[in-house]
Amino acid sequence: MTTAEDGTVYLVGSGPGDPGLLTVKARDLLERADVVLHDRLPGPEILDLIPDGNAEDVGKRAHSDKRTSQAEINERLVAYANAGKSVVRLKGGDPFVFGRGGEEAEYLAEHGVTFEVVPGVTSPVAAPGVAGIPVTHRDHASSVTFVTGHEDPTKPESSVDWAALAEAGGTIVVLMGVTRLPDYTAALRDAGMDPETPVALVERGTRPNQRVATGTLETIVAARDEVGIEPPAVTVIGGVAGVREELEAFLR
Ligand SMILES: C[S@@+](CC[C@H](N)C(=O)[O-])C[C@H]1O[C@@H](n2cnc3c(N)ncnc32)[C@H](O)[C@@H]1O
Numbered sequence: 001m002t003t004a005e006d007g008t009v010y011l012v013g014s015g016p017g018d019p020g021l022l023t024v025k026a027r028d029l030l031e032r033a034d035v036v037l038h039d040r041l042p043g044p045e046i047l048d049l050i051p052d053g054n055a056e057d058v059g060k061r062a063h064s065d066k067r068t069s070q071a072e073i074n075e076r077l078v079a080y081a082n083a084g085k086s087v088v089r090l091k092g093g094d095p096f097v098f099g100r101g102g103e104e105a106e107y108l109a110e111h112g113v114t115f116e117v118v119p120g121v122t123s124p125v126a127a128p129g130v131a132g133i134p135v136t137h138r139d140h141a142s143s144v145t146f147v148t149g150h151e152d153p154t155k156p157e158s159s160v161d162w163a164a165l166a167e168a169g170g171t172i173v174v175l176m177g178v179t180r181l182p183d184y185t186a187a188l189r190d191a192g193m194d195p196e197t198p199v200a201l202v203e204r205g206t207r208p209n210q211r212v213a214t215g216t217l218e219t220i221v222a223a224r225d226e227v228g229i230e231p232p233a234v235t236v237i238g239g240v241a242g243v244r245e246e247l248e249a250f251l252r
Contacts, residue, residue, distance in 0.1 A: 013120015041092025127205020140239030149177020
């Protein structure tokens with residue numbers, strides 16, 4: 001695919017997990033790139049598309065919490081590109097939604113490396129969608145906010161203003177928010193959000209082992225524990241989460 005002067009990096013989204021939701025462009029690149037640096041999120045069926053010897057796992061290492069550092073990933077991307085290779089940096093969902101794709105793009109630009117962004121189907125839209133939850137709906141929400149649930153909402157340095165989100169209305173979709181669910185649901189209630197607000201958790205959305213837990217701002221923690229929801233999952237907060245009830249019986 002490459003010539004010596006090529007050296008392009010493709011920041012590619014692999015979608016939410018169902019291999020059928022990989023874009024045609026992403027599939028072509030995986031099959032043809034010289035090297036693919038990937039995380040664990042993409043899943044085995046997608047990783048199997050990469051020819052033997054071309055894949056480099058830079059996600060969490062087996063039997064260890066260690067990841068390849070972001071600095072090392074950045075350096076490898078630049079080194080491969082400078083060696084004239086076509087490089088795919090593969091990430092779950094969309095590379096620019098909580099995927100550090102923006103930081104990698106900045107690093108590449110700083111180092112004079114040509115790159116292309118190949119968007120992917122993003123989980124905060126797709127996972128609710130397949131569970132019968134439209135993230136916008138004329139009767140319920142005319143805006144949607146994607147937010148990280150990774151931070152402790154009680155810490156002053158938290159970059160998420162939960163009170164402002166409670167005030168704003170609209171749908172809130174929390175990524176990386178399984179563990180801290182009790183903290184941010186309490187923060188939203190404390191900020192005046194109706195405790196009866198519908199909430200849904202969708203784990204491994206679009207995968208065969210997808211699971212869903214539903215409740216309200218007050219009951220969702222108990223529902224999470226009852227179903228045993230684990231990451232990766234998104235939390236959908238707002239009237240749209242209640243739409244699933246009407247659609248569920250007809251969902252495949
Ligand atoms: C580091 S973020 C990456 C998001 C990704 N770039 C995207 O656009 O979907 C990882 C989080 O995405 C969410 N996620 C990814 N795939 C998911 C799926 N299939 N179902 C539910 N949540 C998912 C979870 O909240 C997970 O903790």
